Amino acid sequence: MKVISGPASKELAEEVSAQTGFPNVPVLSKVFPDGESYVRLDGNVQGEEVAIVQTTCPPMQDGRLFQLAFLADAAKRTGATKVTAVVPYLAYARQDKMFLAGEGISVETIARMLKAAGIDHFLTVNIHSEPTLKQFPFPAKTLSAIPAIADYFVKKGYKGAFALSPDKGAMYIARQAQEVLGGDVGYLSKTRDRYTGQTVQTAEGLKVKDKTVIILDDIISTGGTIVGAAKILLEQGAKHVFCGCVHGLLIGNAEKRILDAGIEEIVGTNSVPGSVSKVSLAPLISQALKGAV
Ligand code: R5P
Numbered sequence: 001m002k003v004i005s006g007p008a009s010k011e012l013a014e015e016v017s018a019q020t021g022f023p024n025v026p027v028l029s030k031v032f033p034d035g036e037s038y039v040r041l042d043g044n045v046q047g048e049e050v051a052i053v054q055t056t057c058p059p060m061q062d063g064r065l066f067q068l069a070f071l072a073d074a075a076k077r078t079g080a081t082k083v084t085a086v087v088p089y090l091a092y093a094r095q096d097k098m099f100l101a102g103e104g105i106s107v108e109t110i111a112r113m114l115k116a117a118g119i120d121h122f123l124t125v126n127i128h129s130e131p132t133l134k135q136f137p138f139p140a141k142t143l144s145a146i147p148a149i150a151d152y153f154v155k156k157g158y159k160g161a162f163a164l165s166p167d168k169g170a171m172y173i174a175r176q177a178q179e180v181l182g183g184d185v186g187y188l189s190k191t192r193d194r195y196t197g198q199t200v201q202t203a204e205g206l207k208v209k210d211k212t213v214i215i216l217d218d219i220i221s222t223g224g225t226i227v228g229a230a231k232i233l234l235e236q237g238a239k240h241v242f243c244g245c246v247h248g249l250l251i252g253n254a255e256k257r258i259l260d261a262g263i264e265e266i267v268g269t270n271s272v273p274g275s276v277s278k279v280s281l282a283p284l285i286s287q288a289l290k291g292a293v
Pocket of ligand 1: 222
């Protein structure tokens with residue numbers, strides 16, 4: 001297998017190559033003056049299985065999706081036998097249902113486009129909803145970075161911390177963290193107005209007084225969910241509040257809002273390279289790719 005460095009995940013792809021021993025294929029890329037993307041494989045993939053590592057987080061998530069599709073096409077046209085897309089953050093994964101009449105299912109559209117471009121196999125990390133993958137037109141799997149994030153906190157001395165999910169749907173995430181942290185687990189209730197996007201969070205029967213709490217979520221976008229959760233936890237007497245997320249999109253001033261709300265540290269992964277990407281996905285992805293060949 002060879003590992004192709006998608007322009008959005010160059011460092012991660014190089015780490016994966018180093019950890020797997022699979023040769024790295026660099027990519028030359030540019031954006032034309034009119035905004036269109038150009039990519040070119042700078043290596044030979046004839047007769048090879050390839051894994052293209054390319055996250056599709058903002059900014060430019062549409063452009064990054066197209067770069068991924070163009071790389072798959074380039075790989076197939078130059079003789080790759082099988083193309084696995086390794087997409088640490090999959091854009092549009094939250095539009096996985098027709099929530100309102102007249103909507104489409106964006107994530108399924110994306111998957112069909114990627115299939116048409118030449119992708120045969122798909123690997124992602126903590127997709128928003130795992131059942132989504134069953135609708136994809138190729139074998140698809142989601143890995144979980146939550147144990148690695150929880151381990152980051154253990155190494156910082158927070159063994160035994162309370163793992164909190166900011167909504168019931170993400171409780172599986174908190175439970176995975178709890179297995180590593182070894183403390184209690186709980187959740188807040190969150191409801192979202194589908195027209196305004198406004199959310200309301202409530203807590204029932206949470207016992208967090210004087211405890212260290214780590215809020216765990218798949219995505220932080222505007223930070224509203226984490227800020228709301230922090231407010232409730234601090235009102236209920238939590239002593240220290242941290243936050244671990246897989247995909248720290250941190251749109252606008254989300255990072256500042258979260259820290260201003262009393263969260264002591266935000267820990268994310270390099271599915272979204274940036275100031276909070278403190279946990280690398282390279283070991284997780286490398287292990288999965290080694291198991292796939
Ligand atoms: C939604 O259900 C997700 O799991 C996240 O909780 C959500 O995307 C976070 O968004 P925001 O940071 O804008 O509250």
